Amino acid sequence: MRLRLLSAVYPLMAIATSASLIAKPEPVKTLAIGADAPDFSLPGVDGKNYTLKDYSEAKALVLVFTCNHCPDARAARGKVIALHEDYKDKGVAVVAISGNDDKALRLDELGYSVYGDSLEDMKNVAKEEGYKFAYLYDGLTQKATKAYGAVSTPHVFVFDAERKLRYQGRIDDARRSRANKGTPYVREALDAMLAGQPVKTETTRPFGCSTKWSWKRDAVAEDNANWKALPVTLEDLDTETAKSLAANKTEKLRVINFWSTTCGPCIAEFPELIETYRRFQNRPVEVITISSDPVKDRAKVEKFLTSQQAALSRRTIGSVKKEGRKSNNYIYTGDNLDHLAEAIDAKWNGALPHTVIITPGGKVIWRHNGRFDAVELRRAIVGYLDGLTGE
Template sequence: MKINIFLRNCAIAVMAFSAIQSCKVPSRDGDLFEPNPIVLERMEVETLETGSKMPPFELPDMYGQMVSHEQFSNAEILVIAFISNHCPTSQAYEDRIIRFVEDYQDKGVTLVAINPNSPFGLLPEECSYSDLDDTFETMSIRAEHKGYNFTYLYDGDNHAVSLLFGPVSTPHFFVFDSERKLRYNGRMDEIERPGTANGEDLRKAVDQILAGEEVSNPRTSAFGCSVKWSWLDEWVSRINREWKEQEINIDFIDKNGVKEIMANDTENLRLVNVWASWCGPCVQELPDLLEINRYYRNRRFEMVMISADSPDKKDDALRILRNNHMAVSNFIFNDTKRDDLINAIDPDWRGAIPYTLLIEPGGNIIYKHQGVINDLELKRIIVEHPLLGRYY
């Protein structure tokens, strides 16, 4: 058994070394890292044991600059935190991580965060508490929006470093002393909800190391979203395939039906998009609208599409909806009197499409936009609304 474990660790180390070498930045031309995620074969991942030496690492930060463990050699204590953009638990701890860095940076403690997740292992539905997925490109967006005061590295291409540490979730914290021996790994504290704790488990471990003491509780249970290893791609592909196989229909609706939609007699946020098959920008934004629907459809959110095509163009509208897999509530206005549609939707609307509105229960419009949406802006409005929220 020990031989098998040894061989497994050797194989991972070799893969990690070659992967690290393959993503180094060419020094002569200064080109930045470009993500190139791959799918690995499924393997058992073991968490680093207490007392183990810290695995070396060299990974790109959120701006594409390569960062090595050697750059933190002066740190008395090095904390490696595995976090992610999409996870509600990870987001719930962001403020506590920021405060931890503020409180300990003058004590010789450095924290480095790593995103271990592969884009192949994450479904849109798993992003229902966020406005972002876990791709390399979205890391800087989250860091800048939240005001990260720590280095944030990407390991989603091949998990070269994550496989050596063995995080079980995001977040998961590993604390190394001045000799880079692992002294603590696990959670930051035991209460996820923001405002209820302040990273007591992590702080106690770090304080004991700084005081030259043994860590009284060197391992705790990490809790959060499972790491999205690339070999989960089969499951993700199956769910995506099932989504594309859903039956998509479109029904006629009159002005009174449109008024009922706008009144939103439900308990959900309702996103209404007015579009047409002949409208290039309308069709262009359908993939973004689909992603928004898949992000939030399992929460208190729903989407309604209303086609402004002539009634005799129903088949054209349906064809485009099916081509874009728009499995939402789809309608086409049953009259050619555009003023009736405009007045039923929004009397202030000037009639240009696409036109998108976000409506609270009871009919209060909290967002409306004429033209192609900014999907990030709209996602933030949705996820930060009190009916949804970023945390459990």
Template sequence: MMPRLIPSLLTLVALSAGLASAADDYPKPPPLGTPLPHFELPGIEGGTYEVKTYTPESFADAKLLCIVFTCNHCPTAQRYEERLKQLTTDYGPKGVAVIALNPNNAAAVRLDEMAYTDLTDSFEDMKVRAEHKSFNFPYLDDGETQEISRVFGPVATPHVFIYDQDRKLAFQGRIDDAELPQYIKHQDTRAALDELLAGKKVSTPTTRVFGCSVKWAEKAEGYNKIWAEQVKNEPVELKEAVAADFVALRENKDSGKLRLINVWATWCGPCVTEFPDLVDTNLTFRGRDFEMVTIAAEYPKMSAKALKFLKGQHASMQNYIFGDTDKYANIEAIDPEWNGALPHTLLVNEKGEVIYRQTGPVDFLELRRIIVPALDQITPWGGLDGN
């Protein structure tokens, strides 16, 4: 099970009544020529992935500092990760220190804003991301307090701030002008670095940026309040189903969606323990080509107890319970390869192919790393197919 790194739906519902509205006056980038502010932030070293504390003095030997505000969850930021690695490879030998800095408060990222990611923006998940993606640059975190990010004023992720040899702001803006490499016309960050390394002023020192907005902590208050109230009021239903229905669910012929099927029971401890993560998974991905189905492996007379549990979890996905007493026929119908132990989970793609099968508790990080690319296969994000 993934650790709880952002507020669960149940936590948001409990907190929503007393939360204030989000502030509208967000920080903005400082003027060109502004000195580099002092910072002291935890970070993950590129290559070794050791946790260290970084300050400007950590980069005293660098001719230039290229600070890139980025994060884990934003699909735009993800598209630039390989370009940041290449930027580090190309410009590190020239005396440029490339530094990634996460400005996002993890609690301010709603579940439904994470439909394109396997990880949250917490520092723990930053460690996982840095090693999984082989970052060769330090990855710093300011999400807990956001004190330094408020001084820099990044607008979106990614957002670049380049400081010259005197540690004055010489450029702020985008990395380049296209998320998809085949459409790039202007390499803005590289051009700025080249000019500064040549002893020149940056000819285009400011550009627009494009990406996910920075998730300031106060955003969690207003946005999560509205969203949690909406989800809390969604109807929760439980229907009876039999073997033929379960076969149709598994075959997934007509939905055109990725379908996650979880079989559980009220008396199954691991089922109950992981159920909040299943609810969160549904809320995260349901805005895409995704649907979740839960099946209570209970006799029909247990419907009232199962429904009470589902309502307590705000489980507004499709919920079924065995509509007859022939459990073994239902087990065979749900998954011929299943031995009957609970919980049991299947992920079926839009072609009816089982692409994930797990008897026992789910590793939700593993599951998300299967869900995200499978959804991108159905509907590519941002024209990833080149169209």
């Protein structure tokens, strides 16, 4: 009996010990000026593997540690592209590296981007942005990111022909602006190096989102557990309340999804709907679901919503209460679904699922009948929010 108990306990202890090791933050030291460039061997979005030796003929090497999701990194994309274009004929190689562990990102950290930080998502970004330089993935081991000491996205390292570090820090002083502002530190460093001159400013602070180290996976697990523990609610919806939802007299972008428990595409897309809500919960965005099931099937609707963890985010509760509402999940109680369609989107043909995005003030800016593409839904949301907050 004692042996059986020990054999049961020790594996658990090993698992706990392993988890504690993963969760422990590791000290990261940024490479010092004058240091040699650490070697790396990383997969690129083009399916090839790249090492430091692949750039041995370059007069200068610019390594930009960046990612897909961070607003600072997104704002810098055009600048990295311009660096490549402006300096490629001068013998300068530009390489982008994503050192984020994409599984160490909570969903609510993805509210400024259409994509996450996986290698597949990187391929999409590189294609859409037209990257003509290597975009490498280091999220699996993070060895290169640790070796260079890249602490944020973006974080730039500029090396001379001997691969000695001559500059590290930020691109310029623009922060999240897509425009060039302040001192162009990277360009100044490159111009000085190519002219055989000393670099005037060798180090700056690299402002941006922190690197998502693998030990942050525990925070993701905790966030998912907290979300799963949230209560799921369902309220009745009459035609007048539907009209008020469509009028959207709030400051939030409102995504409304019409669905039914008997609709296969509705069921298939629902997890992506909830994921989208969780992604944007820190921003002025909410997702409202409206079931067209008969009221007699209310228990069935509630059971499905619970299985999908269609909860109300704690960050949204206040604004919902302010409107005098209790939930973002509804079942329509009217006798005529035409009245529901006319109240929210008269262009809805009645087929399920149907999704609309409504701005503050009640304007429909996006609609889709049938199963939506999650990327296109997020693109519409981010596009609207960027129009309000971008430069």
